[in-house]
Amino acid sequence: RSFDSQVNEIHARVAVLNRFTEFGLPLTQVMP
Structure with a gap:
């Protein structure tokens, strides 16, 4: 279940x- 929640995230x-x-x-400003 945790894996599915990770994929959804x-x-x-x-x-x-x-x-x-x-x-x-x-994207460089959104994700450093």
Whole structure:
């Protein structure tokens, strides 16, 4: 169950990062 929750969290983070990239924000500022 913990693994599934980790995968879901990763997918959520990727979706958020994709939203940031859509706005043109560099990933280097989002993720150091």
